[in-house]
Amino acid sequence: MGLFSNIFNRKTELGKKSSTSSFVNPIQVEFHSHLIYGVDDGCEVIDQSIAILKKFADLGMRKVITTPHVMSDFYKNSQANIYPLRDEIRKRLSEENIQIEFDAAAEYMVDEGFEKKIEEGNLLTFGKDNKHVLIELPFMTEPPNLNAVLFKLQIAGYTPILAHPERYMYYGNEREKFHELKDRGILLQLNILSCLGYYSKPVADVAAYLVNNKLIDLVGSDVHHIRHMQILPDALEHKIYRKVCELELLNNYL
Numbered sequence: 001m002g003l004f005s006n007i008f009n010r011k012t013e014l015g016k017k018s019s020t021s022s023f024v025n026p027i028q029v030e031f032h033s034h035l036i037y038g039v040d041d042g043c044e045v046i047d048q049s050i051a052i053l054k055k056f057a058d059l060g061m062r063k064v065i066t067t068p069h070v071m072s073d074f075y076k077n078s079q080a081n082i083y084p085l086r087d088e089i090r091k092r093l094s095e096e097n098i099q100i101e102f103d104a105a106a107e108y109m110v111d112e113g114f115e116k117k118i119e120e121g122n123l124l125t126f127g128k129d130n131k132h133v134l135i136e137l138p139f140m141t142e143p144p145n146l147n148a149v150l151f152k153l154q155i156a157g158y159t160p161i162l163a164h165p166e167r168y169m170y171y172g173n174e175r176e177k178f179h180e181l182k183d184r185g186i187l188l189q190l191n192i193l194s195c196l197g198y199y200s201k202p203v204a205d206v207a208a209y210l211v212n213n214k215l216i217d218l219v220g221s222d223v224h225h226i227r228h229m230q231i232l233p234d235a236l237e238h239k240i241y242r243k244v245c246e247l248e249l250l251n252n253y254l
Helices: 045-056 079-095 114-120 147-157 176-182 192-196 201-210 228-237 241-244
Strands: 030-031 063-065 103-104 107-109 132-136 159-163 187-191 218-220
Touching: 030 176, 030 218, 045 079, 045 228, 063 228, 107 114, 114 147, 132 147, 147 159, 176 187, 187 192, 187 201, 192 201, 192 241, 201 241
Parallel strands: 030 063, 063 103, 107 132, 132 159, 159 187, 187 218
Antiparallel strands: none
């Protein structure tokens, strides 16, 4: 995302032009990352979490909502373990006088156990109404219960956000699926590294399609490690990122 511009060598305040570009970064709220340490494939220790959050704060970001994985058979995270770790990170931010708002939700895999979580009503949510839910799908094939999950989420009053739709190649090959999801009221979140071809060229092509067709509602970093932060500054210079920032993105309203 453009919010990551000049992370190491060229610190640019949010909303101000960089010394090498006329582009003005409009994003003030970063969401979709893996900064709760020791619970998934993201940060392993709190020092890593703090280092990444400090980079966000240096950029002028006012808020970060991190979203650890929740998977029935692998990452069995919940409010019980996520919130105490979130609070530990908040404490360190305060102690080190790092001025950034920090909160935690989750990235839910649509698997066989997710429907039960919806029914239990204890989802880790975010947004002004605290009803936004970030979901992800398997990369190889669409889950058979997807329609049922989306229906249950919406009936329960949640707003589903589909993480990185450009990475699901079964949709990339049948792009009308994106339009069908939008027609159902599903929000789509782009991984900005997809624009750079970080995952693959086919993913970058689908990302461009989604942006050009104005299907994207939010952008997210999906940062797992500090090394991702070293790659992200290049995204600011990418034409697809600049174009997605022309859309009415919802990040700053979260």
